[in-house]
């Protein structure tokens with residue numbers, strides 16, 4: 001399950017690492033089809049996680065999700081539609097039609113979030129619209145009553161504005177604990193996405209579906225690797241090579257310093 005944020009070329013500060021160019025996003029979507037992946041809706045994967053016996057998934061299933069509903073989602077959606085890739089969009093409802101004010105740094109706080117009208121449009125065009133809670137705060141750090149009302153308020157708002165049931169939830173920052181997971185279930189969500197940096201598989205919790213971050217730096221080989229192994233093995237490899245590089249540098253500088 002892929003977790004995207006932004007397709008564009010204007011991000012700055014802490015947002016930059018979450019944004020990929022339209023050209024690289026198009027390359028990734030084309031790669032999915034070329035490499036034999038079968039994009040499926042999140043709901044299909046969630047159903048399979050709940051009833052693993054049912055033979056509903058194609059070979060090499062992949063799910064595309066977008067968090068935060070930045071206004072440039074419409075550009076991403078045009079590319080997704082061109083490649084016939086279903087998508088789930090997670091909306092932090094307090095920020096609809098406003099800016100990404102949950103970020104810490106000023107540079108990242110001024111991104112426009114989609115309006116209700118734009119959300120209704122993409123919903124009508126087949127995008128699954130899910131909740132990313134209301135205020136985009138770490139829910140596991142809130143008193144549970146506060147977390148519950150944040151979750152429930154977001155669902156009620158989305159259903160009211162879109163006139164359709166909302167089944168999908170994504171934990172802000174991927175943070176949750178048992179009480180938050182229960183609150184999401186009790187609010188009537190059918191499935192929920194976490195992060196975990198790992199590929200999803202049988203036995204996964206449908207209320208904490210693992211997601212991975214696709215690379216944003218233009219490296220299609222890295223994208224292929226992430227699809228196969230998730231982000232964790234990639235990080236481990238990077239960590240090892242970084243350590244080896246540091247060691248080599250230390251040895252070299254040690255040699256130089258000796259008379």
Ligand SMILES: [Zn+2]
Pocket residue numbers: 067068132136172173
């Ligand atoms: Zn988010």
